[in-house]
Amino acid sequence: MRAMVYRGPYKVRVEEKDMPRIEHPNDAIVKVTRAAICGSDLHIYHGMMPDTRVGSTFGHEFVGVVHEVGPSVRNLRPGDRVMVPFNIYCGSCYFCARGLYSNCHNVNPNATAVGGIYGYSHTCGGYDGGQAEYVRVPFADVGPAPIPDWMDEEDAVLLTDALATGYFGAQLGDIAEGDTVVVFGAGPVGLFAAKSSWLMGAGRVIVVDHLEYRLEKARTFAHAETYNFAEHDDIVVDLKKATDHLGADVVIDAVGAEADGNLTQHITAAKLKLQGGSPVALNWAIDSVRKGGTVSVVGAYGPMFSAVKFGDAVNKGLTLRMNQCPVKRQWPRLFEHIRNGYLKPSDIVTHRIPLEHIAEGYHLFSSKLDGCIKTLIVPNNH
Structure with missing residues (x-):
């Protein structure tokens, strides 16, 4: 697959990378249809986040279509449109049981504070992110949720973090x-x-x-x-x-x-x-x-x-x-606000960039060029 790859501060490019695979029975593989560059991605882009390793793929805001599921996944099936919160969490530890999904105790070996985050350095668990054609989603029965039929995927992608x-x-x-x-x-x-x-x-x-x-x-x-x-x-x-x-x-x-x-x-x-x-x-x-x-x-x-x-x-x-936002806890209220017309999240999107041009996308966003407020990434597979 094609994926954004980190090569050092201010250096990102798109390369061929191995397709993610099911590593645990509760994993899913999601074909990404929209991702985004987040302001906090600039910390890692600028080399200011400890333990950001060369070869890693960024991106913690993404939506897509389920491509494959592990044998124990019950809530999702291939073909489902899903939105994936930026938090990776187990759903059953002390903190998850209290709704503190961003502070999960089981998904990050460095978890003194934060749980797991997609594409956000080994400090946050070392998971590859969604600025790619495909991404592995752990705890697939816990984090991701089907995108409601009435919701546009460009609104859904903004619900995953921003x-x-x-x-x-x-x-x-x-x-x-x-x-x-x-x-x-x-x-x-x-x-x-x-x-x-x-x-x-x-x-x-x-x-x-x-x-x-x-x-x-x-x-x-x-x-x-x-x-x-x-x-x-x-x-x-x-x-x-x-x-x-x-x-x-x-x-x-x-x-x-x-x-x-x-x-x-x-x-x-x-x-x-x-x-x-x-x-x-x-x-x-x-x-x-x-x-x-x-x-x-x-x-x-x-x-x-x-x-x-x-x-x-x-x-x-x-x-x-x-705190880091426990994303899924906010969704029920936000779904209502969007459905009732009080919010149209994609109104803040200013740029849509093909995955192949993601280096230009980072430069544009980092340097605040061309009135850039929010950049969406459109993978080549879409």
């Missing part, structure tokens, strides 16, 4: 009716978090970013007020002024997508951009939320070398909530 994570970010914020919500980051997750905040009763939603085309999307897609932090001397002061000098009720840190900068800048946090390995956005969140407020963190954080304002969070009496 939409579910944005919705989860709003959920963690514990939004009360009429609350003012500030979202840092206007990538796909931030856009979905802002849109979801309205569904949870927010009275006002503000999105902060530094890219004007993404802020425009936040205004049109998420109906949010917007601030370009590059145009403000002190974004925290200006957010305070905009909220009766109290601060927002809820702040969502959705800054997974800005994973740029070199190691020195990450250690010193000298590059004051929103980025995955520096706590600038997290500190802005702590500073701009009101006393007694809630900070929700769903941005993908890599190793952090510089200080988080934890003392300020303590003294302000903040609630901090965070």
Whole structure:
């Protein structure tokens, strides 16, 4: 089969690779029909995720058609259209039993924190991802679900991570009716978090970013007020002024997508951009939320070398909530919102790229060229 292969930081290409095979009775092999490049893929693309091995295939957002199933799979059969959550999980351990699918204890030998994730380095279990023609899906009776007949596969692929994570970010914020919500980051997750905040009763939603085309999307897609932090001397002061000098009720840190900068800048946090390995956005969140407020963190954080304002969070009496999204837990509500017309996830898709051109797709997305917000990958087999 053809698959995207990692060859080192900023180097990806499409190569011939062995077809995945059934390795366990509960595996399925899925023929991928749509995949996506996620903001958090940029962390591994830029070489900032430990133990990302040459030869691995990325991609944790994908949907497809079941090609083959192992002998113990009961819920799926060849030919089924399926959506696959980015979490790989067993469904029966202590954490899965409590709905913490992203913290499964049985799928990642390095699982001090996170469970398994498709295509996200050996730190997350070493599973190959879906930016390929075929992918092995473990625990096939647990994670994947049939795509409803009425749902478009381009909406379904966004439910496998970006939409579910944005919705989860709003959920963690514990939004009360009429609350003012500030979202840092206007990538796909931030856009979905802002849109979801309205569904949870927010009275006002503000999105902060530094890219004007993404802020425009936040205004049109998420109906949010917007601030370009590059145009403000002190974004925290200006957010305070905009909220009766109290601060927002809820702040969502959705800054997974800005994973740029070199190691020195990450250690010193000298590059004051929103980025995955520096706590600038997290500190802005702590500073701009009101006393007694809630900070929700769903941005993908890599190793952090510089200080988080934890003392300020303590003294302000903040609630901090965070996790990788347990995707499948969000689906029942999201299915209803999509079916009722409140959400059209694929509205944020700006680019569709053949698998063969995935290197250009990564460059486009990484460098924020051509107004790129969300890129879908279309395998050659489709």
